[in-house]
Amino acid sequence: MAYSENEHRMNTSAGLASVGTAALLVAIKAWALWQTGALSVGASLADSAVDLLISGAGLLAILYAAKPADDDHAFGHSSAEDLAALGQALIVLGAGATIGITGIRRLMAPSPPPLAAEGLGIAVMFASAVITFGLIWWQGRVAKATGNKVVAADRLHYVGDLLPTLGAILALWLSHAFGWGDVDSIVALIAAAIMLAGAAKIFIGAWHALMDRAAPDDVIEGIAKIARDWPDVRGFHDLKTRTAGAQIFVNLHIELDGDQTLEEAHDIGAALKRAIVAAYPQADVIIHKDVYRG
Template sequence: MSYNDAQTRLNLSAGLASVSVAIVLVGMKLWALWATGALSIAASLADSAMDLLISGAGLGAIIYAARPADDDHAFGHSSVEDLASLGQALFVSVSAIAIAIAAGGRLLSQEPQALAAEGAGILVMALSATLTLGLVAWQARVARKTGNKVVAADMLHYVGDLLPTIGAILALWLSSRFGWAKVDSIVALIAAAIMLRGAGQIGVSAWHALMDRAAPQEIIDRIAGIARTWPGVMGFHDLKTRTAGAKIFVQLHIELDGAQSLDAAHEIAASLKRTIIEAYPQAEVIIHKDVWRG
């Protein structure tokens, strides 16, 4: 099932907003890093640069995945979301490791790295947090209205970004107030760990989708429950699912009374298909009709 025009426009607006905010955040944090030399800001900057790539890929995926199936892509184009996610996960991992190495070196150094312009850095990071909160609010609204998983995932990622941003503010404040410069490196290490964890989740999810892994068990169980109790369905078998991006592909064989008319059998299968799609609007459902043998 495809999005309608209004849903597509909402999804695109969320994607464009995400890219725009990411560009602004990268510019602000580049200046803040230059002014302060704080590794915690470097971690937040790397996260924002990753956000820009993820947001750009997400916007591209929304546009490309919305294209209808064609002769070369009979099942549509939604797998592009998983390809983009896998590349993003690799980039995040490299960035996190680089930050962790730099932070570890500073933490072990006998010469503590002094920070500068902490007040300006705090202001920039506070503005960054405000922009991020505004974006998250809009993405949450769009995700509720359209059910788009790309927008929902991007929203969750930005929610996670708030921690490194708040951590950078804390590190700058502690350095300014008490001279605790090493807190900056500790915050950077924590941020790097969070980035690695997120990259692992993104990468594993994308890999499973590209390998045609089945939908989550709760989805399979719900579809089976619908089919099991559907009027006119005597039994079912060979329920198979796979995921690609935001889509779920479902194949199901139902067993029907062979004595009924073809029109009646078709209506049972069609109504069952409609109900499954109502439960999972982005599902592509194929139902095969078999004669019940008792």
């Protein structure tokens, strides 16, 4: 399993917190939209509804990816994280495009629809912002501790949700104070742009992982340095890596003195593997031993 028991508990807690928060935000924002009729509130509601779908799928992916390797999945189930992230990106792209088109249509209309109950809407959106910030804080701690891509992607959605939420507060206040109804559509367009940009970033990252892209350059160089400096290792070659979810798969050929016993060669390779895993806990390492030819 790619994660320790404690890391799995943290990932699961982040997934459960995300689902619960999203459900609460959808409920209160739907009520605020019904009371105000503000498109900016609708944009924030749509974002939270998408977050609810994404969070539910993400929680399932976290639980599935944590399953140990079996006969049908010898390398584990961590790619489920990348599949979930890819699906998340596609959903966000659709929601962002819908909000953007609606915002443009309202701006082109002869007069924007009137807003109502702005004070109530402001109170609800402010509460939403506080709740969202609390979730983002916890997800940030979990993502930093475990490196889970689903939690990191989910956190990005909620970070993106903060701006449209704050924008909705601004739009409602400006409508109430000055009658500036067009601000509502402008805020919705900004929110749509943020959603589209975030979705593109998540999509690209998940796509690269599913296509077996190598680990980041600094990770590869770090592994190479460990192997290069390891005692009794005369050289190394064919260092290959790929990523799946938070896991990094490493294949490495090391060159050893051919006069050593098999047990001595095994001990060197095992010690080197432990050192790499200590430096990169999410690494799954296979070391091949070759005879040094000079």
